[in-house]
Amino acid sequence: MNVTLTVNGELRSASVPPETTLLVLLREHFMLTGAKTGCDIGDCGACTVIVDGKAVNACLMLAAQADGRTVVTIEGLATREGLHPLQQVFEETGALQCGFCGPGVIMTAKALLDENPSPSTQEIRTALAGNLCRCTGYVKMIDGVHEAAKMLQSTETPALAAPQQR
Amino acid sequence: MKPFGYVAAKDSGHAVALLAEYGKGAKVLAGGTDLLADLKNSPHPPPDVMVDISRAADLKGIALTDAGLRIGALTTHTEIVDSPLIADTLPALAEAAVVIGAVQTRNLGTIGGNLMTCVPSMDSGPTLLALDAQVTILGPSGRRTIPLSELFVGPRRTSLGFAELLVEIVIPKKNVGKPSAFQKFGLRKGQALALVNAAAGFWGGDGVFAEPAIALGAVAPTVIRAPKAEAWLAGRPISEEAMAEAGRIAATEAKPITDFRASAEYRLDLIAVLVKRALAGAHARVTPNQKDLAS
Amino acid sequence: MAEDLLERAPDVLEKPRAAPVETLRRADEGLRLPAVAPPTTLPLEPPLVPQVGEQTRAVGLRAQRPDSRYHGLGLTRYIDDIALPGMLYAKIKRAGISSARIKRIDVSKAEAMPGVQAVLLGREIPLNLFGTSIVDQPLLVDEIVRHAGDGVAAVAAVTEQIAQAAIDAIEVEYEPLPGVYDPLEALQPDSPKVHGGDTNIYFKKLIRRGDVEKGFAQSYRVYENRYTTPGIEHAPMEPFTSIADWDANGRLTVYASIGRITLARVDLSKTLRIPISRVRVIGTIVGGNFGGKNEIRHEPVLALLSKKAGRPVKGRFTRVEEFIASTIRHPMIMDYKTGVTKEGKILARQIRMVLDGGAYCSFSETTLGKASILAPGPYAIENIHVEGCVVYTNKTTSGSMRGFGAPQVCFAYESQMDEIARDLGIDPIELRMKNFFREGSMSATGQVLHSVKVIESLQNAARKFGWEVRS
Structure with a gap:
């Protein structure tokens, strides 16, 4: 079957068998390997992408269900002008160790900040409950989300914020 | 796959x-x-x-109708959490929805889907059961409405027949606005199945437990009510001791199993505690003349 | 067509051709990274990373991971993000029974399936055994299944889905054998022997210092406690994944997220019986290791599937396989007997421990050694007796995991220190201070210790976690 969806601002199509998940579509057909296959049953969150503004497990959604929708993956965050504040902060604070959970965590955090520009620590914890990490731990990630929230609020065009001079 | x-x-x-x-x-x-x-x-x-069915728009939506509070079967847990109408009328429903899975699964998972899995540990079940929810089922021969309790047959088994579809859940008008609360205990706060969950509701404007309702999950083959505890509580003056006693009675009505998540004994203890907390949570939502205002 | 071409005006390149940005962007469709460096560039080397050949002061500097920018951009290529042209997907059939003899295995249906390019059985592997000390672990079981996660056959197919269907179509007939699942039971003379012979014990360790009996005799009190710890799966976020590519010249390239590349080359060379010079292992970025990715797992199987099919083969463990077919932390049973003076000074400590090694040896020797050496704790004790052994059981293999046995014994000796402190009515920190190693102390193995900072460490810690103000 044919599916057509907007991925990171571009209209893309593929012909896939019906049992193809959104994760397989992104990774194997569109070569967007940022979303990871960790558990493949919606427990670990490594495959998190944003569909129509909501963070979802790409492994638990069929490609067919994403037809006609708008998907943002980790590859769609950085712009020509620079990194997304979450990417920048996570890099600076060492919130990415082995990095395998990173894209999922960043996408979940982005969906959170899009809806709630200044979340409390508890709100961040609740949002990240579905993203498992085995190396870094969650403290630096939570700090990072707070920091990114501040950066996003202090710039005029947040998504296009240039990396700050260090 | x-x-x-x-x-x-x-x-x-x-x-x-x-x-x-x-x-x-x-x-x-x-x-x-x-x-x-x-x-x-x-x-x-x-x-x-x-x-x-994820594109069937008529299966979505939360609205107050003549029959009561209607929730389309395809309403996601996140939509329930975010609904101002539910926050106003039955916040216990949002309490149950917000502890299901994690953000990512709540954004995809639906209330109808949760009920149709018919697993004893479902978090959507107890609150709806305590509020005497009705479910509407659409089939080849038309629509029929049954009490939620009749939907549940056994673990992973519902009473739905050939080609039938759960289309909506209705909380009867008499219970919309009823002070109620939901409690869950899992091994983690997020992304965990309930070892036990419980919901309770009652009208308490007159200082007594009026029309008390208690429902329990993960302690029997399906989500169940605790009729003995309800009967004991009915008409008694509201007190913490009564809430605790109702919890103890509710524990006698359950038949939890021992599995790798918890022992039956542990679950029995949890029932007593969670029922007490759910009653206390409901009590915190009691205001004078609530029942009259609702009807 | 040809005429058309001939009649066309010549397309002369008059100036260097610059591709329009759109074309460049097309090169990595979907990625929104700058194809042309924008005025503000996106340096791929983060600024706080010491560069090669550059002398930097490291202590006190905030360092950044050199690869974290790629991690955050989703551009890091983990092994599962790599796909080679023509690559096949492998699946391994797991026994699903913990102790059995294979009576019959029929792969004909799998072989006949469209899309299946190769099927492999254990007997086709030149040396179907590997291991870091005792070489006892088959890559694919031929005859005796020793735990449920043992592989019995492997398939390579054009898609993962077909490989799985082929695995499901393989028929195996088992004759169940008695199994042993408790390490203490495994010590019994009449217990089933996982690897035959007359015992399930495969390593022993004995450390003696002084005379514990004399120490116990002089003690004010003697405490005897048993401590147990469970098996723990590493559960790295990235499942085991490898790609094997056996080329036409008989050279093998394996891409794997393995932590010990040289060991992997040795094991590949031994099991495949090819010179090590023909084996190249490319270690990819590791998505979490914790000791679980220290040795080969399915790589020789993938290599032979690749050789048979003539195409590169990728194998990725499912999350279930991670739990049943990888290694775990050794479950341990530890008996601690400790004699102390009235003031809390430890006079003697005797430790007996049994490590549950699971079905195969893996890193058990190292683990038993380290656990035994560290078992008395960071305490200066004159009389020590440590006796440990590791036994086979029909369970998931225990292997290396952070600390190699150290966390298990630490749990035991610190738990006992608390019990002693409670019983003697001594502050638990004070009890430890009394017994800690000091500069020049000798460990149970006779090592004289220098730069001993354990007292200061605990003092600092106690101050920081507010021990003084505890209720």
Whole structure:
């Protein structure tokens, strides 16, 4: 079957068998390997992408269900002008160790900040409950989300914020 | 995953027609968070065709109708959490929705899907059962409405017949606004199944437990009510001791099992504590003349 | 067509051709990274990473991971993000029974399936055994299944889905054998022997210092406690994944997220019976290791599938396989007997421990050694007796995991220190201070210790976690 969806601002199509998940579509057909296959049953969150503004497990959604929708993956965050504040902060604070959970965590955090520009620590914890990490731990990630929230609020065009001079 | 066919239903009527057309080989796909996870590791043959109802707009939505509070079966847990109407009328429903899975699964998973899994630990069940929710079922021969308690038959077994589809959940008007609360205990606060969950509600404007209702999850083959505890509580003056005693009685009405998550003894203790907390949570929502205002 | 071409005006390149940005962007469709460096560039080397050949002061500097920018951009290529042209997907059939003899295995249906390019059985592997000390672990079981996660056959197919269907179509007939699942039971003379012979014990360790009996005799009190710890799966976020590519010249390239590349080359060379010079292992970025990715797992199987099929083969463990077919932390049973003076000074400590090694040896020797050496704790004790052994059981293999046995014994000796402190009515920190190693102390193995900072460490810690103000 044919599916057509907007991925990171571009209209893309593929012909896939019906049992193809959104994760397989992104990774194997569109070569967007940022979303990871960790558990493949919606427990670990490594495959998190944003569909129509909501963070979802790409492994638990069929490609067919994403037809006609708008998907943002980790590859769609950085712009020509620079990194997304979450990417920048996570890099600076060492919130990415082995990095395998990173894209999922960043996408979940982005969906959170899009809806709630200044979340409390508890709100961040609740949002990240579905993203498992085995190396870094969650403290630096939570700090990072707070920091990114501040950066996003202090710039005029947040998504296009240039990396700050260090 | 093993190969299966796929067809998207435009609306509930179309979905039922498709289910009738494909018969036993068809499977309803809503949010997919349980179904797809199961299919990936299942040793059984896959369905011939997946009837995807996730685009059926008539199955969505939360609204107050003449019958009561109507929740479309396809309403996601996140939509329930975010609904101002539910926050106003029955915040216990949001309390139950917000502890299901994690953000990602709440964004996909639906209330109807949660009920249709019919697992004893479902978090949507107890609150709805305590509020005497009715479910509307659409089939080839039309619509029928049954109490939620009659939907649950056993673990992973519902009373739905051939080509039938759960379309909406209605909380009867008399219970809209009833002070109620939901409690869950899992091994983690997020992304965990309930070891035990419980919901309780009562009208307390007159200082006594009026029309008390208690429901329990993960302690029997399906989500159950605790009629003895309810009967004991009815008409008694509101007190913490009474809440604790109702919890102890409720524990006698359950038949929890021992599994790798918890022992039966531990679950019995949890029932007593969670029922007490749910009653206390409901009590915190009691205001004078609430019942009169609601009806 | 040809005429058309001939009649066309010549397309002369008059100036260097610059591709329009759109074309460049097309090169990595979907990625929104700058194809042309924008005025503000996106340096791929983060600024706080010391560069090669550059002398930097490291202590006190905030360092950044050199690869974290790629991690955050989703551009890091983990092994599962790599796909080679023509690559096949492998699946391994797991026994699903913990102790059995294979009576019959029929792969004909799998072989006949369209899309299946190769099927492999254990007997086709030149040396179907590997291991870091005792070489006892088959890559694919031929005859005796020793735990449920043992592989019995492997398939390479054009898609993962077909490979799985082929695995499901393989028929195996088992004759169940008695199994042993408790390490203490495994010590019994009449217990089933996982690897035959007359015992399930495969390593022993004995450390003696002084005379514990004399120490116990002089003690004010003697405490005897048993401590147990469970098996723990590493559960790295990235499942085991490898790609094997056996080329036409008989050279093998394996891409794997393995932590010990040289060991992997040695094991590949031994099991495949090819010179090590023909084996190249490319270690990819590791998505979490914790000791679980220290040795080969399915790589020789993938290599032979690749050789048979003539195409590169990728194998990825499912999350279930991670739990049943990888290694775990050794479950341990530890008996601690400690004699102390009235003031809390430890006079003697005797430790007996049994490690549950699971079905195969893996890193058990190292683990038993380290656990035994560290078992008395960071305490200066004159009389020590440590006796440990590791036994086979029909369970998931225990292997290396952070600390190699150290966390298990630490749990035991610190738990006992608390019990002693409670019983003697001594502050638990004070009890430890009394017994800690000091500069020049000798460990149970006779090592004289220098730069001993354990007292200061605990003092600092106690101050920081507010021990003084505890209720």
